Amino acid sequence: MRWIGRILGGLVFIVIAAVVIGVIWLRTSLPETEGRLALQGLSGEVTVIRDENDVPHIKARSIEDAVFALGFLHAQDRLWQMEFQRRVGSGRLSEFAGKSTLSIDRFIRTIGVYGHAERAYEKLDDQTRRRLDAYVAGVNAYIASHDGAWPLEFVLTGITPTPWKPADSMVWLKMMAWDLAKNWRDELLRARMLAAGITPEQISDLWPDYDADGNVALPEIAGLGTDLDALTKIYAATPFATLLDQGAAPPIDGIGSNNWVLSGAHTATGKPMLANDPHLGLAAPSLWYLAHLSAPGLEVIGATLPGLPSVMLGRTNTFAWGFTNTGPDTQDFVIEQLTAPGADTYETPDGPLAFTTRSETIQIKGAEPESFTVRESRNGPIVTDVVNGGGELTDRRHVLAFRWVALTDDDPTLRAAFAANTATDFPSFREGLRDFYWPQQNIVFADTGGRIAYLAPARVPIRASGDGFLPSRGWTGEGDWTGWIPYDELPQLTDPEDGRIVTANQRITPEGYPYFISREWTAPYRADRIDQMLDETDKHDTESFRAIMGDTVSLMARQFMPLMMAGIRDASPEHPAAAEALDILKRWDGDMAADQTAPLIFSAWYDALLPRIAADELGDDLFGDYRGHRTEFLRVALTRDPVWCDDRRTTETESCAVQIARALDDAMALLIRTQGEDISTWTWGKAHPAVSENRVLSAVPVLKDVLAISHPIGGDPFTVNAQRWAADAPEGPQMFRSTHGPGYRAIYDLADPQRSMFIQSTGQSGNPLSAGYDAFASRWTETRFVPMITDWSRIDAAAGTKRLTLAPATAPAN
Numbered sequence: 001m002r003w004i005g006r007i008l009g010g011l012v013f014i015v016i017a018a019v020v021i022g023v024i025w026l027r028t029s030l031p032e033t034e035g036r037l038a039l040q041g042l043s044g045e046v047t048v049i050r051d052e053n054d055v056p057h058i059k060a061r062s063i064e065d066a067v068f069a070l071g072f073l074h075a076q077d078r079l080w081q082m083e084f085q086r087r088v089g090s091g092r093l094s095e096f097a098g099k100s101t102l103s104i105d106r107f108i109r110t111i112g113v114y115g116h117a118e119r120a121y122e123k124l125d126d127q128t129r130r131r132l133d134a135y136v137a138g139v140n141a142y143i144a145s146h147d148g149a150w151p152l153e154f155v156l157t158g159i160t161p162t163p164w165k166p167a168d169s170m171v172w173l174k175m176m177a178w179d180l181a182k183n184w185r186d187e188l189l190r191a192r193m194l195a196a197g198i199t200p201e202q203i204s205d206l207w208p209d210y211d212a213d214g215n216v217a218l219p220e221i222a223g224l225g226t227d228l229d230a231l232t233k234i235y236a237a238t239p240f241a242t243l244l245d246q247g248a249a250p251p252i253d254g255i256g257s258n259n260w261v262l263s264g265a266h267t268a269t270g271k272p273m274l275a276n277d278p279h280l281g282l283a284a285p286s287l288w289y290l291a292h293l294s295a296p297g298l299e300v301i302g303a304t305l306p307g308l309p310s311v312m313l314g315r316t317n318t319f320a321w322g323f324t325n326t327g328p329d330t331q332d333f334v335i336e337q338l339t340a341p342g343a344d345t346y347e348t349p350d351g352p353l354a355f356t357t358r359s360e361t362i363q364i365k366g367a368e369p370e371s372f373t374v375r376e377s378r379n380g381p382i383v384t385d386v387v388n389g390g391g392e393l394t395d396r397r398h399v400l401a402f403r404w405v406a407l408t409d410d411d412p413t414l415r416a417a418f419a420a421n422t423a424t425d426f427p428s429f430r431e432g433l434r435d436f437y438w439p440q441q442n443i444v445f446a447d448t449g450g451r452i453a454y455l456a457p458a459r460v461p462i463r464a465s466g467d468g469f470l471p472s473r474g475w476t477g478e479g480d481w482t483g484w485i486p487y488d489e490l491p492q493l494t495d496p497e498d499g500r501i502v503t504a505n506q507r508i509t510p511e512g513y514p515y516f517i518s519r520e521w522t523a524p525y526r527a528d529r530i531d532q533m534l535d536e537t538d539k540h541d542t543e544s545f546r547a548i549m550g551d552t553v554s555l556m557a558r559q560f561m562p563l564m565m566a567g568i569r570d571a572s573p574e575h576p577a578a579a580e581a582l583d584i585l586k587r588w589d590g591d592m593a594a595d596q597t598a599p600l601i602f603s604a605w606y607d608a609l610l611p612r613i614a615a616d617e618l619g620d621d622l623f624g625d626y627r628g629h630r631t632e633f634l635r636v637a638l639t640r641d642p643v644w645c646d647d648r649r650t651t652e653t654e655s656c657a658v659q660i661a662r663a664l665d666d667a668m669a670l671l672i673r674t675q676g677e678d679i680s681t682w683t684w685g686k687a688h689p690a691v692s693e694n695r696v697l698s699a700v701p702v703l704k705d706v707l708a709i710s711h712p713i714g715g716d717p718f719t720v721n722a723q724r725w726a727a728d729a730p731e732g733p734q735m736f737r738s739t740h741g742p743g744y745r746a747i748y749d750l751a752d753p754q755r756s757m758f759i760q761s762t763g764q765s766g767n768p769l770s771a772g773y774d775a776f777a778s779r780w781t782e783t784r785f786v787p788m789i790t791d792w793s794r795i796d797a798a799a800g801t802k803r804l805t806l807a808p809a810t811a812p813a814n
Contacts, residue, residue: 026155027769028148031076033802039145041137042068042808052800053786054764054772057292063422064134066295067309069806071138071164074289078306078766079161080153081285082139082168084695085307089171090114091362096157098365103245103386109360110374110386111402113178117171120411128415132166135309139164151767153696172307173413174406177439179280183468183520184331184402185244189625191333191471192240194232196622205641206614207469208632209519231473234335237395238471242387244625256505256522257324257742258549258720260530261444261452263499268539269751272446275545276313276322277742279722284692284709284773285766288744290758292790293421300421301790302758303744310417313744315756317790319429319447320748321420324503326440328460328517330405332479333471334379341396346377347475353378377401379474401474403481405459406438413437416457426451426494433457434487440517442503448750454493454501456508460485460517467516485515502530504720523631525555525718533720542755545747548720550783556631556718557602558590563638564605567660574661575668580679581605582664594685594714600675603684603716603736604667607727612659612666613637616648627728629717674733685712688736690723690781692762709762709774711781713738721783747785754794757785 033050044061046069051057056073060066074082087093091108093101108114124132140163150161190203198206257278264270280287292301293311302314313322336346345352355375362370375382379401412435419432426447433443433455440458445451461481466472472479491508493501505522509515533548534540568582581601588598610630614637615623637644638656645656675682690713697703715723715738723738746758761780765772779785789795 023769026149026152029151029767030770033804036805036807037145038807038809039072039138039141040809041134041141042806044808046806048073048804048806049795050802050804051789051795051798053290054775055290055292055786056764057790057792057795058294059792060293060295063295063298064131066293066298067131068134068138068141070291070293070304070309071135071140072142072806073138073291074304074306075139075142075164077764077770077772078285078289079142080151080696081766082164082307083154083159083161085172085175086164086168089117089168089175091360094362094364096159096365099367102362102364102370105362106370106372106386107383109362110383111381111404111407112358112374112376113174113407114167114171115358116407116409116411117174118167119409121166121170123409124412125415128412128418129166131418132169132309132414135169136164136166152769153694156700157696169307169309170411170414172305173411174438176305177406178404180325180439181328181330181404183327183329183518184333184404185625186520187331187333187468187470188240188244189622190469191235191238192244192625193618193622194228194470195235195238195240196619198618198622200228202617205636205644206626206630206633207520208636209521231335231470234395234398235471237398238335238400239384239387241621241625243383243400256526256722258504258526258530258722259322259324259442259444260500260502260534260548261322261446261454262534262540263452263495264450264751265499266534266538266540267751268541269749271448271749271751272450272452273540273542273545273750274320274322274444274446274452274748275549275746276324276444276748277549277745278313278323278325279724279740279742282690282692282739282741282743282761284694284707284762285764286692286743286760286762286776288760289764290760290786294790294792298422299790301788302746303760308414308417310414310421312417313746314758315748315753315788316421316423317753318424318449319426319445320746320750320753320756321429321443321445322746322748323441323443324505326442326456326458326508326517327505327520327522328440328458329468329519330438330440330459330461332379332403332461332463332468332481333383334377334401334403334474334479335471336377336379336382336399336401337473337475338397338399344375346399348378349475349477349480355382375399377474379403380407400471405461411437425449426453430455442505442508444501444503446748446750448753450750451495452499452501453495454491454503456491457487458490460490460515462515467519469519485517489515491517500531500534502527502534504530523556523718525559525631526720526722529553529555529720542747542749542757546783546785549742549745549747551720552592552594552714552716554590554592554599554716554719557592557599557606557716560606560631560634561585561588561590561602564609564660564664567638567657568664570657571655571661573664573668575665577668577672577679578664581668584679592684592714592716592719594688594712595683597679597682597684599684599714599716600671600682600687600736601667603688604671605664608663608666608670609634609660610727612647612663613644613656617644624728629727631718670731674731674735683712684714684736687734688723688725688738689713689734690738690741690761691734692777693739694768697768707768709777710737711777713741713781715741745780745783745785746788748788754787754789754791756788758788759785 091105259276416436423429436457504526506524507521592599692709715721724740749755763775
């Protein structure tokens with residue numbers, strides 16, 4: 001039988017050899033970072049120095065050559081990420097993913113975002129178009145000159161990179177706005193609830209507003225005219241549930257970001273300091289790519305977005321800026337009434353109009369192409385055409401149009417991004433942001449001269465009536481957009497008397513503000529905690545700012561713990577482990593620290609409470625779409641409207657105390673199943689790691705866990721160090737894992753901008769074979785940073801750097 005052993009041994013050798021050869025071949029996908037490359041599209045030589053942290057410092061003789069180099073570097077390090085992003089924006093995922101992504105492609109093709117991006121490029125001013133063209137040329141110079149394997153994702157999907165187009169960049173700007181403006185889902189869900197018999201009063205409870213002081217306020221929803229009953233009948237004929245499934249994944253509840261800025265009166269240096277940490281989905285690679293661009297008229301460093309040609313968040317040598325999402329309501333659904341059942345015309349306040357139409361064809365891997373016709377009304381594309389190829393609602397008299405501020409051919413937002421990079425002072429910075437159309441951001445600013453400021457630029461619609469809370473009737477014009485809030489009347493602030501500006505997605509409009517921006521602000525837990533910590537130190541420095549960024553004290557937990565413990569006093573939990581859990585919680589101060597047990601018990605208990613309170617009224621389907629952390633609603637239910645606590649599915653009348661106790665029983669049963677019976681071994685960090693997964697390779701079982709970047713971490717959705725999990729995540733040991741957090745962090749010191757620091761959540765490279773794939777991850781987890789240097793004498797003299805020269809193709813090259 002020795003011959004069997006020899007054959008098996010030979011086969012093992014062949015497999016090992018094949019793996020080694022494959023890895024060696026795949027390593028040719030790694031970029032050249034040293035030497036000299038001759039490239040088409042440059043007008044002069046560009047020097048690229050990668051420092052010891054793999055941050056590229058680009059020195060060019062023109063802005064166009066600098067952004068060319070940025071495009072080249074983005075393609076070197078993040079080409080698959082860019083490929084995936086443009087396919088999302090153009091509705092072309094099914095070309096490699098097959099029917100699994102067909103519904104997403106249908107929806108994106110129906111709203112037509114890529115066509116708008118193509119036409120917006122043609123309308124750019126000459127300077128912006130020239131700079132974007134240079135960036136595109138840089139991306140394509142890498143694609144044309146690369147001699148080796150493409151990154152693993154291309155190999156597994158069978159895709160060969162094709163030339164980058166300007167619209168591929170323009171569409172990503174619009175898709176970023178899409179990710180940050182998802183109020184459309186809740187608008188559909190509210191209409192679906194009304195159709196299912198949920199009362200207007202209940203919907204006011206489910207989506208309470210809050211005032212400037214953080215007090216819950218119940219809104220009125222009957223602002224769409226007098227005939228809400230007639231609208232509800234139309235809602236009942238609308239396939240809202242299917243529409244909700246057609247779009248992208250639902251937003252994580254509590255999505256947000258932080259920024260704050262202090263004047264020199266509150267800092268140790270006497271000059272302003274600014275901090276920023278935008279919170280978006282965690283992924284490998286990170287959404288962000290750190291870079292420094294230097295050319296005549298340009299000296300900027302910060303966070304770039306692969307696919308876009310500018311620094312989006314960062315600093316120059318004289319000022320810094322940071323973003324958080326404002327969250328305006330810039331998406332509306334409009335019910336169009338046909339002139340007759342099945343007609344190709346619809347009613348308007350000025351008489352009938354014909355739909356405009358366009359044809360779309362989706363290529364599908366492993367299946368025949370799908371072609372369909374998209375209709376558009378004056379209010380936007382007819383999204384009910386997405387559902388099973390049919391357009392009319394079940395009453396055959398109505399269709400549903402989607403209106404979104406970014407569905408336009410007029411989009412100078414990229415010009416505003418360049419203006420922020422090249423501004424010389426606050427007036428020029430502010431003036432440049434007039435062209436920032438979307439997504440609306442809370443922008444804080446500080447400069448070396450001592451000024452601090454706040455702006456919220458964007459196109460925010462003014463409506464004829466109502467506020468977009470529910471789909472409106474197109475034939476009456478009641479929800480028509482009649483204009484935009486004037487730029488000079490959007491919220492803004494310069495050098496406030498208290499020397500402080502803090503934004504964390506909370507309400508930013510003062511009482512009496514004359515325009516409507518949103519009614520779905522984020523509860524002010526993070527903003528209040530930042531203010532608390534700013535108050536605790538007289539003179540701040542980078543270390544105190546770093547402590548604030550890494551803070552894991554949850555004011556939400558501190559607010560809800562007394563409510564939940566009060567319930568336990570009036571009703572006893574039955575689970576045998578509940579007493580030990582309560583003893584742990586009684587000693588807890590609300591710090592969601594990774595090494596503690598109490599945060600895990602509290603989080604499981606809190607998450608178990610919402611199903612106990614709302615699932616009976618909503619039913620399984622509606623509750624599944626509503627489920628989340630929903631702190632404002634639970635405050636209403638537990639403190640103001642306890643009728644929600646009674647379970648309508650039983651004959652007894654349950655109090656809130658009973659439901660709180662039963663929720664603890666549910667939580668302890670869950671934790672015993674997923675964490676084990678020994679409570680002393682439970683920690684929040686083990687159940688709640690920050691996980692960044694590759695968007696394609698995570699679907700490959702062998703590679704999923706190997707390539708995921710995972711570290712235990714503290715925090716919750718409401719801490720300054722915000723770490724969000726999905727409340728409906730599948731049951732398991734890491735069901736509280738964070739997939740949403742501060743993917744970029746920066747602290748800017750305006751006394752000496754060279755002392756500024758930044759970090760992103762994974763590493764500079766998107767290639768798993770690169771040492772830069774996860775080089776930042778442990779530092780990011782610990783709220784540590786890398787230097788943010790623009791001083792060329794220090795860059796040139798630093799150890800551990802790699803120097804690459806990019807030269808025009810006509811110049812000699814090695």
